[in-house]
Amino acid sequence: MDFVLGELVVSTDDESRLNAFLARWGGRVIGQAEKVGDAPKTYQVQLDPSAAQVERILQQLNQNVPDLKGRFSTSSQAAAQLLAVALAEANQEKMTVTPNFVFTSEAIASGSTSEAPTSSTPGIPYSPNAFEWSYMNRGSAQDIGVGEAWRLLERAGRFSNKVRIMVLDGGFAPNADFPEARVVGSWNVPNPLPCSGGASCPWHGTHVTTSAMGRPDNAFGVAGPAGPVGELLAVPFQGDFIGMITTLERIITATLFGNPKIINMSGGFELDLGWDIAVKVSCLGLCPAPSEVASGFTTAVAASGKLLFAAAGNEGKDVDNGGADIEGSTHIPCELNSVICVGGMAHDATTRDPRSNFGSKPDDDSVDIYGPFWLWTGPDPDNPANQARLRAGSSFSSPFVAGVAALVWAANPSLSASQVWAILRDTAHVGRVGVRNRDRWVNAFAAVARALEVGTSNPSITLSGGPATADLNRRWSVTASVTDFTGNPCPPAYCPLTFEPAPEQVVGNTAFYRFNTTGSRTIRVTARDLLGREGSATRTVNVINSAPVVSISQPTAGATYYVGQAVQLLGSATDLNEGPDPGPGPLPCRWTSSNPGDTAFPRNGCNTTVSFSSTGPRTLTLTATDPQGLSTTASVSITINPAPPNLPPTITLGSLSPGVNYDDGYDWDTRLRASGSATDPEGNTPITYTWRATSYAPGGGTSTVFASNVVISGPTTVSGDLDWTPSSTPSLFAECSAPNAYDGQIVRLTLTATDSLGNSSTRSLPDIKVYRCILI
Numbered sequence: 001m002d003f004v005l006g007e008l009v010v011s012t013d014d015e016s017r018l019n020a021f022l023a024r025w026g027g028r029v030i031g032q033a034e035k036v037g038d039a040p041k042t043y044q045v046q047l048d049p050s051a052a053q054v055e056r057i058l059q060q061l062n063q064n065v066p067d068l069k070g071r072f073s074t075s076s077q078a079a080a081q082l083l084a085v086a087l088a089e090a091n092q093e094k095m096t097v098t099p100n101f102v103f104t105s106e107a108i109a110s111g112s113t114s115e116a117p118t119s120s121t122p123g124i125p126y127s128p129n130a131f132e133w134s135y136m137n138r139g140s141a142q143d144i145g146v147g148e149a150w151r152l153l154e155r156a157g158r159f160s161n162k163v164r165i166m167v168l169d170g171g172f173a174p175n176a177d178f179p180e181a182r183v184v185g186s187w188n189v190p191n192p193l194p195c196s197g198g199a200s201c202p203w204h205g206t207h208v209t210t211s212a213m214g215r216p217d218n219a220f221g222v223a224g225p226a227g228p229v230g231e232l233l234a235v236p237f238q239g240d241f242i243g244m245i246t247t248l249e250r251i252i253t254a255t256l257f258g259n260p261k262i263i264n265m266s267g268g269f270e271l272d273l274g275w276d277i278a279v280k281v282s283c284l285g286l287c288p289a290p291s292e293v294a295s296g297f298t299t300a301v302a303a304s305g306k307l308l309f310a311a312a313g314n315e316g317k318d319v320d321n322g323g324a325d326i327e328g329s330t331h332i333p334c335e336l337n338s339v340i341c342v343g344g345m346a347h348d349a350t351t352r353d354p355r356s357n358f359g360s361k362p363d364d365d366s367v368d369i370y371g372p373f374w375l376w377t378g379p380d381p382d383n384p385a386n387q388a389r390l391r392a393g394s395s396f397s398s399p400f401v402a403g404v405a406a407l408v409w410a411a412n413p414s415l416s417a418s419q420v421w422a423i424l425r426d427t428a429h430v431g432r433v434g435v436r437n438r439d440r441w442v443n444a445f446a447a448v449a450r451a452l453e454v455g456t457s458n459p460s461i462t463l464s465g466g467p468a469t470a471d472l473n474r475r476w477s478v479t480a481s482v483t484d485f486t487g488n489p490c491p492p493a494y495c496p497l498t499f500e501p502a503p504e505q506v507v508g509n510t511a512f513y514r515f516n517t518t519g520s521r522t523i524r525v526t527a528r529d530l531l532g533r534e535g536s537a538t539r540t541v542n543v544i545n546s547a548p549v550v551s552i553s554q555p556t557a558g559a560t561y562y563v564g565q566a567v568q569l570l571g572s573a574t575d576l577n578e579g580p581d582p583g584p585g586p587l588p589c590r591w592t593s594s595n596p597g598d599t600a601f602p603r604n605g606c607n608t609t610v611s612f613s614s615t616g617p618r619t620l621t622l623t624a625t626d627p628q629g630l631s632t633t634a635s636v637s638i639t640i641n642p643a644p645p646n647l648p649p650t651i652t653l654g655s656l657s658p659g660v661n662y663d664d665g666y667d668w669d670t671r672l673r674a675s676g677s678a679t680d681p682e683g684n685t686p687i688t689y690t691w692r693a694t695s696y697a698p699g700g701g702t703s704t705v706f707a708s709n710v711v712i713s714g715p716t717t718v719s720g721d722l723d724w725t726p727s728s729t730p731s732l733f734a735e736c737s738a739p740n741a742y743d744g745q746i747v748r749l750t751l752t753a754t755d756s757l758g759n760s761s762t763r764s765l766p767d768i769k770v771y772r773c774i775l776i
Contacts, residue, residue, distance in 0.1 A: 005078050006049070008086055009242050011042045011293045012095035018043060021089050021097075025049065031242060033249035037303065039296025040288070042249075044100065044242040052081040052088075083275075090282035098275070098290040100240045124347065126376070126388060130216055130223040134348040135372035135400075138445055138487075141349050142372060143429065145445025146225045149407055150216070152448050159228050161413050163406040165212060166233040166260035167399065168247060169205035169267065173381050177214040177221040181232035184257065188381065189236060193267065196314040196355075196393065203380035205234060207391060208266045211375050212399030213406070221378025222388055225403030225444060229410040233260050241269075241294070244333065248297040251306070261409055261417075263301070264402045265310045265339075266395035270317075271330045291330040295337040302338030307417045309402040310334045311394035312343040312367045313357035320361040331357065335365045340421060343433075344373025344397035345441055347390075350432045352439075356394050362438070369424065370433045370441040371397035371404075404444045411451035423450050430491045459484045459495055459529045461537040470515055472545040472577040472628075479510045480537070484529040498526045515543040518628075546576045548587050548624040548632040551702055553748060554764050555620070557636050562643045566609045566650050568763050571634070573606060573624030587624040594619040607766055612640045648761035649678035649687050649753040651720070656749075656765055665744050665769030668726040668733065674765060676720030678753035688754045690714035691722055695732040695747045695770075699740040702767070706745060707732045720751055726770045736773035744769040 008027075012018055013035060021027065027047035035041045054077075086097040130136050131147035138145040153159055162180070171191030172183060190202035213230030216223035224230075235257070237243040244265070251257055276289040288296070298308055310333040312319065319331045319341070334341040334357070344356035352358055353373035359366030375396045376388040383389065401424070408420050415423070427447045428440030462481045470476035480497050484490035492509050500523070503511035515521060521543060526536040554570035561567050571589050579585015589606035595618040600610045612618075617639045625631040654675035661670055678687050691713035697704040710732055712724050726732065726747070734741050750764040 005076075005082065006046060007100040007242075008045050008047065008082065008089075009042060009098050009100050009245070009290070010045055010089075010095060011040045011097075011288065011290075013040045014095070017095050021045075021095075022047075024089075025051075025085065031246060033242075033246040033297070036249050036297055037300035039293060039300060040096070042242070042245050042293060044246075047085070049081040049085045050078065052085050054080050054084045087282045096288050096290060096293050098241070098293075100242050124390060128219075133376065135375065136223070136225075142345060142441065144372070144404075144442055146404070146407075149225075149404075149444040149448040150228055152445070152452055153228065153407065153411060158410050158452075161229060161410040162231050163226065163229050163262065163409045164231040164233055164258065164260040165226060165262045165264065165402060165406055166235055166251070166257060167205060167209050167212065168235050168237055168244070168263060168265045169208050170236050171201070171203040172205040172209065172234040172236060173203055175206070175221065175379055176218055177210045177223075177227075177378050179213050179215055179227065179230045179232055181234060182258075183234040183236070185234075185236040187234075195395075203382065204266070204395065205236065206380045207377040208264065208395055208399045209234065210378055211396040212264060212403040214378065220386055222376045225400060226406035227403075230403065230406050233257060241290070241332075245294065245297050248301050251301050251304070261306060262402050262405055263306055263308045264399045265308070265333050266393075266398050268310060268313060268332050268334060270313070271332050276330065291332065291336070294332055298333065298336040299338045302417065305417050307402070307405055307421060308333070308339045309398045309405070310336075310339050310341055311398040312341050312359075314344075314355045314393055314395075315357060316355050317357045318360050319357050320359050320366050322360060334367070337365065340369065340401070341367045342394060342398040342401045343367040343370045343439075344392075344394045345370050345433055347372075347374040350429070350441065352433050353392070355392070356397070358439075367439070369401055369428060370439060371401040373397055375400060401442050404442050404447060407444060408447050408451045411448050415451065420451075423447050426450070458533045459490060459527045459535040461525055461527050461535050463523075463525060463537050463539045465510065466539075466541065468541060470513070470521075470541045470543045471583075472518055472543055473514060473516055474577060474583060475504070475512050475514055475581060476541060477510050477512045478523055478525070478539055478541075480525045480527065481509065482527040482529075482535075484527075484533075490527070490529060495527045495529045498528075500524045500526075518543045518545050545626070545628050545630060547630050548573055548575045548626050549584065550574075550589075550622050550624045550632050550634045552620075552622050552634050552636050553767060554762075555636055555638050558638070559636075560639045560641055561612065562641055562647060563613060563615060564611050564643050565647060565761070566611055567638075569603065569605070569608050569610055569620070569622075570764055570766065571606050571622045572767060573622070575624070575626045577628075578626060587626060590623045590625075592621045592623065594621070615640050615642055644759075646684065646755075646757055646759055647681045648759040649680045649755050651676065651678045651751055651753050651761055651763040653751060653763055653765060656722075656768065662771050662774060663744070663769075665771055666726070667774050668770050668772045671725050672722065672749075672768075673724075674722040674749075676722060676751045678720060678761070680755045680759075682755075684755040684757050684759070686717040686756060687720075688715045688717050689720035690716075690752045690754075691724065692750050692752065693724075693729065693732055693747055694750070695745050697740075698734050698738055698745050699743050702746050702748075706734065709750075712749075715754075720753065722749065722751070722765075724749075726772075730772075733770065733772040741773045742771075744771040 025047040027045045030046045031044035033042045089097045134140040136146040191204040195201035212224045213226035214222045214224035216227045344353045346353040374392045377391045433439045433441045460483045465479040466476045482490045482495045499511040503513050505512040523539045528534050550573045552571045554568040573587040573589045574584035576584045591603040593601040619637045621635045623633045656674045692709045693712045695706045696702045697706045752762045754760040
């Protein structure tokens with residue numbers, strides 16, 4: 001925060017307190033602003049703080065106000081003494097005392113290029129026709145439509161309605177682009193303030209003026225939105241805190257300024273919260289903070305029927321400090337009450353220029369609207385040639401939007417200031433430009449159209465999204481894209497949508513349905529625009545029920561077993577229409593045998609065991625039936641032989657851990673564990689354990705084997721437990737460049753137990769899905 005040495009700004013309605021302060025420090029009043037509304041009388045005081053003993057003052061403050069904490073670093077002893085005096089006096093007299101902070105013009109020094117009617121800026125097209133500029137036309141990325149708004153006003157005969165715009169700035173040099181104008185002060189005095197980053201900008205006020213209201217169609221310089229209707233009131237000001245306050249006060253109390261409708265301020269500074277709090281705490285809450293003093297004046301100006309616009313700034317900062325309840329600073333005047341704060345968009349784009357400040361809160365004391373950050377500017381005394389130059393800064397975004405407000409007021413002079421702002425706000429494009437996905441950028445054509453209430457067509461609706469069929473019990477969506485009288489997309493905030501029948505959920509312009517019965521449905525969508533006109537469209541969808549999907553992992557086709565041997569029945573039964581989204585969900589498994597003598601059947605469960613008492617072939621069938629009665633089966637044929645003298649081991653497996661950790665499976669760096677053991681009926685030990693894995697092609701199914709029976713653990717006689725990380729066996733998995741690699745791969749884990757005589761048996765865990773390739 002930069003401020004003027006040897007000056008303090010004092011706000012109080014009690015002259016005795018002011019006089020006591022002046023006497024203590026030998027100060028004198030060199031300027032003042034009268035009381036306006038709730039804002040107290042404010043004085044610019046010149047004093048010599050060199051006698052201030054900083055450490056002694058701070059010690060006394062800490063005794064008087066123990067809650068006053070924090071640290072300020074200054075560039076000089078004189079600056080530290082001035083801050084100490086301010087806090088001490090705020091505490092002693094219970095009045096607002098603050099340094100006279102210095103404004104910085106919010107423009108960025110940038111390259112310029114010599115433009116002629118037949119040439120353009122390298123890489124950036126330029127035309128002498130303002131209707132073709134990307135931030136002035138319709139149909140470009142920004143789609144602001146100033147040119148078409150001019151046409152609307154001309155057809156309506158409203159060009160004769162003039163709107164006075166005050167530009168509070170420095171460095172005004174009149175030229176052929178200036179509209180009808182008067183200055184309170186002097187023309188052709190360079191701007192004494194630096195621009196963002198410390199760059200020199202001596203004719204800042206000139207370019208701010210033409211950004212707002214450069215005269216169109218005069219074969220000179222550039223054109224601004226309010227060019228056909230604007231009247232300029234140029235007010236050079238001293239560029240500090242007291243200068244802003246005194247100017248705001250005189251807008252109300254003096255006739256000097258001729259009652260402007262719109263005020264633009266393209267400069268400012270960031271007031272640290274610590275100083276605001278320090279002043280407030282020092283006076284024990286009995287005086288307003290410096291930001292509250294300034295807000296009192298802006299509130300009073302706005303209450304007199306005026307619109308105040310201010311540049312957001314060019315530091316790429318969040319003026320709301322990340323949405324925190326308590327912000328770390330106040331950007332002045334951007335965040336003052338009743339000020340419309342304007343951010344900037346990148347050239348020919350709807351994204352925020354990275355150097356523009358932005359807001360993360362939805363309240364009014366944030367960045368309210370965006371305009372173009374990059375604008376063509378014309379000649380100035382240092383660059384007198386009749387050429388266009390591309391310049392950047394929210395210094396130009398703010399007057400541009402202020403110029404659009406002038407067009408709205410010209411379209412309907414009976415509108416109040418709040419109604420003009422409501423039109424700018426409600427017709428603005430919404431989304432994409434800021435971080436909140438609901439930020440607005442100005443739409444001149446729609447704003448003027450709203451003010452003029454032009455157009456007769458109803459909104460049109462295009463329905464897209466979900467296919468012609470919907471799965472039973474699963475989400476199906478339809479998106480309604482609405483075009484209103486502006487010819488532009490109209491978001492639901494301004495063109496509310498009604499869906500019939502009522503959907504399960506609506507997000508923006510998309511409705512989500514879930515149908516629990518099959519058959520045909522007709523969805524009707526109705527849109528109502530801001531003029532009360534309605535349009536509708538319908539979409540027919542057929543709701544279908546899919547059959548269950550079943551598969552058998554164990555036993556495998558053609559497998560042979562022995563009478564009395566424990567045989568694993570491992571299968572899967574799922575249904576697209578059951579279970580949580582997105583499905584499929586599990587269904588119960590029911591096993592049957594083709595051999596009537598197999599008394600253990602029918603048998604329920606997707607992972608169970610059974611033994612057979614008779615020999616011969618049989619077909620085992622797995623059946624799954626959904627709640628709607630639709631069934632699917634899978635079968636496998638096996639053979640049961642007489643029991644040999646020596647039976648293979650009997651395997652017992654525990655459950656796999658941990659649970660799924662990525663979508664419906666595991667990422668391949670997950671350590672997987674399961675207990676495994678075996679006993680041999682004849683006691684032929686030791687038993688040798690080997691874990692193998694079979695993977696299937698990416699895509700989630702088991703129709704195509706990718707890698708078969710890859711050993712992942714063993715052989716070992718120590719333990720049958722599984723302890724395996726999929727990434728340790730990359731041969732099981734496809735590269736991420738393979739088709740469907742991001743859909744995961746089914747993996748089957750099987751334990752083989754072999755006794756000391758070479759007799760083996762196997763048992764598998766339920767299939768799992770492993771993701772080698774994941775989206776972060």
